[in-house]
Amino acid sequence: MSFAPAAPGHVPVLLKEAMEALDPREGGVYVDGTFGAGGYTRSLLDRGARVIGLDRDPSAIRVGEKLKTSSGGRLELVEARFGELDEVAKRFGLDAVDGVVLDIGVSSMQLDEAARGFSLRFDAPLDMRMGSSGRSAADILRDEDEATIADILFHFGEERASRRIARAIVADREAKPFTSTLELAGLIARVAPARRGELTHPATRAFQALRIAVNDELGELVSGLCAAERLLKPGGRLAVVTFHSLEDRIVKQFFGGRSGRGRAASRRLPGEPTEADPTFEVPRGQPIEPSDAEVRANPRSRSAKLRFGVRTSAPPRGRDEAIEALARLPARRGR
Numbered sequence: 001m002s003f004a005p006a007a008p009g010h011v012p013v014l015l016k017e018a019m020e021a022l023d024p025r026e027g028g029v030y031v032d033g034t035f036g037a038g039g040y041t042r043s044l045l046d047r048g049a050r051v052i053g054l055d056r057d058p059s060a061i062r063v064g065e066k067l068k069t070s071s072g073g074r075l076e077l078v079e080a081r082f083g084e085l086d087e088v089a090k091r092f093g094l095d096a097v098d099g100v101v102l103d104i105g106v107s108s109m110q111l112d113e114a115a116r117g118f119s120l121r122f123d124a125p126l127d128m129r130m131g132s133s134g135r136s137a138a139d140i141l142r143d144e145d146e147a148t149i150a151d152i153l154f155h156f157g158e159e160r161a162s163r164r165i166a167r168a169i170v171a172d173r174e175a176k177p178f179t180s181t182l183e184l185a186g187l188i189a190r191v192a193p194a195r196r197g198e199l200t201h202p203a204t205r206a207f208q209a210l211r212i213a214v215n216d217e218l219g220e221l222v223s224g225l226c227a228a229e230r231l232l233k234p235g236g237r238l239a240v241v242t243f244h245s246l247e248d249r250i251v252k253q254f255f256g257g258r259s260g261r262g263r264a265a266s267r268r269l270p271g272e273p274t275e276a277d278p279t280f281e282v283p284r285g286q287p288i289e290p291s292d293a294e295v296r297a298n299p300r301s302r303s304a305k306l307r308f309g310v311r312t313s314a315p316p317r318g319r320d321e322a323i324e325a326l327a328r329l330p331a332r333r334g335r
Helices: 015-022 039-046 058-070 082-091 108-112 137-143 146-157 162-172 181-191 204-215 217-231 245-258 292-297 299-303 321-326
Strands: 029-032 050-055 075-079 097-103 232-242 305-311
Touching: 015 039, 015 097, 015 232, 015 305, 029 039, 029 082, 039 050, 039 058, 039 097, 050 058, 050 082, 058 075, 082 097, 082 217, 097 217, 137 146, 137 204, 146 162, 146 204, 162 181, 181 204, 204 217, 217 232, 217 245, 217 321, 232 245, 245 305, 245 321, 292 299
Parallel strands: 029 050, 029 097, 050 075, 097 232
Antiparallel strands: 232 305
């Protein structure tokens, strides 16, 4: 049985490659931690799998109800962060699953919904929240000091003009706080205009940075990877699609550390603790990137990277300080 699209026009990125990485089997149980428009879930259902779909965005869950109804009881949808995926699975009596797939970042649906404030294409409230609670981007720009705003722009957006932009934001908010996307985009274009030959809007990196900060996207990614490690059964597979270097760096380091890459083969000194056994096997040939044909058909895919691993029988390791450090702003004296 083939399931109709949950959101017309949505094109899942690296779908074929993600399914090959997951190697789904009929009757298996899989978690789609970033349900979005349901692209990966639909493909898993087509292969006879049972799926638990998570999304922190209540609108995505509402859109998915039609797919759930047509699934014959093989799809459950839950409004939750993917960092909670193992806890959600336990609600359905599951201690282990066959696979987890994560598509990190903002969805096409969120970008296309003007009122969410994710896109530079629309004049909209400066919100950027993927869920229905927490601080908005406008709250951060109103409340944080200049140095913190600069740190957010630099570390989460890799914005070279972060200090100049932060200084202008703090100066201009004295007269009127920033409340709309085009207000902020206009300020950035004025104080840090695009370089010659640069095709993207000069505010693109700042918008990415604010979105990551608002939603704690990198911290959530670390939580999701660790939750998947706890939930996957031996032989289960974790596939993660990322869209920029900050995300990919975390996933790469997670799989590298968990697979034992770089472990010394020499004998240990007396009393030196033994290293934990690898929790994942990571096949060669990664990251996997979209084909030229996919990039032409779906320009959003051009920066995508897929990494995946196969769970071993070793016990989960828990949090890793080195990976945690990649997900947060560096410590600053006085913060």
